[in-house]
Amino acid sequence: MDTLYSTKSEIVKRYNPIDPKAHKGTQGHALIVAGSYGKMGAAALSSKACLKSGCGLVTAFVPKCGYEILQISNPEVMTITDEQEKFISNITFDIKPQAIAIGPGLGQEMITQNALHQFLKNNTVPLILDADALNILSSKKEWLSLLQSKTILTPHPKELERLIGKWNSDEEKFDKTIAFSKQHDVIIVMKGAPTFIIDGAVIYENSTGNSALATAGSGDVLTGIITSLVAQAYQPINASILGVYLHGLTADVALPETGHHAFIASDIINYLGKAFLTLENEK
Numbered sequence: 444m445d446t447l448y449s450t451k452s453e454i455v456k457r458y459n460p461i462d463p464k465a466h467k468g469t470q471g472h473a474l475i476v477a478g479s480y481g482k483m484g485a486a487a488l489s490s491k492a493c494l495k496s497g498c499g500l501v502t503a504f505v506p507k508c509g510y511e512i513l514q515i516s517n518p519e520v521m522t523i524t525d526e527q528e529k530f531i532s533n534i535t536f537d538i539k540p541q542a543i544a545i546g547p548g549l550g551q552e553m554i555t556q557n558a559l560h561q562f563l564k565n566n567t568v569p570l571i572l573d574a575d576a577l578n579i580l581s582s583k584k585e586w587l588s589l590l591q592s593k594t595i596l597t598p599h600p601k602e603l604e605r606l607i608g609k610w611n612s613d614e615e616k617f618d619k620t621i622a623f624s625k626q627h628d629v630i631i632v633m634k635g636a637p638t639f640i641i642d643g644a645v646i647y648e649n650s651t652g653n654s655a656l657a658t659a660g661s662g663d664v665l666t667g668i669i670t671s672l673v674a675q676a677y678q679p680i681n682a683s684i685l686g687v688y689l690h691g692l693t694a695d696v697a698l699p700e701t702g703h704h705a706f707i708a709s710d711i712i713n714y715l716g717k718a719f720l721t722l723e724n725e726k
């Protein structure tokens with residue numbers, strides 16, 4: 444098994460500075476389908492991280508109860524609401540996003556499961572699936588055949604286990620994840636310490652991050668970052684590698700100022716600027 448390590452010089456090669464003539468219409472439009480009653484923070488964090496990673500326009504698709512929460516917490520993010528109050532029941536919209544994320548805080552109501560199924564049957568936009576979207580697919584494995592090539596899946600270890608089954612060793616975990624990635628032609632961001640990005644037989648090991656990231660919402664923020672990069676026309680593999688690197692780098696940069704304990708998911712977003720700057724300074 445060959446593992447490629449994501450050194451800074453490797454990352455800089457994959458990073459594209461923003462064109463001086465860019466405008467919000469050329470920086471991509473991302474759609475974040477997320478949130479349910481009590482988990483609207485996941486939608487707010489994910490969509491804010493998406494915007495703070497360079498995406499020109501971000502729309503959050505949330506249940507009705509999320510409307511004011513999103514509009515007040517993230518005034519730069521546009522909001523579309525589902526017809527249901529507490530959870531998502533029908534993922535339809537009249538915008539044309541270049542990337543769509545589904546899952547943070549979504550919940551697994553039956554009607555939400557059906558909404559995901561209908562969406563997957565019709566979708567052609569590059570997709571990032573996290574959290575409850577992965578949990579739903581774990582219980583409906585036949586829907587995995589609906590995923591487009593190079594869809595990005597971002598499971599934490601428990602979500603990965605639900606998708607691929609239990610493993611008895613690290614080697615078996617990698618073997619099963621590689622087999623899953625090949626079978627469904629998807630990219631797996633295998634979150635952990637460290638995170639590995641798996642694209643068929645190719646494994647990339649991330650080199651940034653620390654245990655300050657062991658905090659609620661940390662993965663929701665990562666989903667927003669990767670979605671932002673896909674919307675900005677990064678190839679899914681480059682968006683995954685670069686997104687995971689920047690996410691980890693925020694915690695490394697913040698550590699001398701926040702320490703491990705006080706660092707929360709909003710701080711990942713707060714330190715994104717400094718993380719991006721370390722790449723910009725190398726270009």
Ligand SMILES: NC(=O)C1=CN([C@@H]2O[C@H](COP(=O)(O)OP(=O)(O)OC[C@H]3O[C@@H](n4cnc5c(N)ncnc54)[C@H](O)[C@@H]3O)[C@@H](O)[C@H]2O)[C@@H](O)CC1
Pocket residue numbers: 481482483484485486546547548549550574575599600601602634635659660661662663
């Ligand atoms: N503020 C919010 O609205 C938040 C919403 N969230 C959402 O809440 C829902 C539930 O997500 P959860 O991930 O909490 O629930 P899950 O049941 O999917 O995962 C929790 C389980 O996974 C295990 N686990 C997680 N990371 C692990 C690791 N690195 N190694 C080993 N075991 C690990 C935990 O010990 C626990 O047993 C998701 O939709 C998620 O997006 C969370 O992101 C937390 C913040």
Ligand SMILES: Nc1ncnc2c1ncn2[C@@H]1O[C@H](COP(=O)(O)OP(=O)(O)O)[C@@H](O)[C@H]1O
Pocket residue numbers: 574598599634635636637638652653654655656657658659660661662663664665
């Ligand atoms: N000890 C650690 N070292 C490095 N990264 C970590 C550590 N703990 C958690 N992370 C990172 O934090 C994120 C957690 O994601 P996840 O469990 O989905 O969080 P949530 O669902 O609460 O948003 C992942 O990107 C993971 O790699």
Ligand SMILES: [Mg+2]
Pocket residue numbers: 573574599662663
């Ligand atoms: Mg998560």
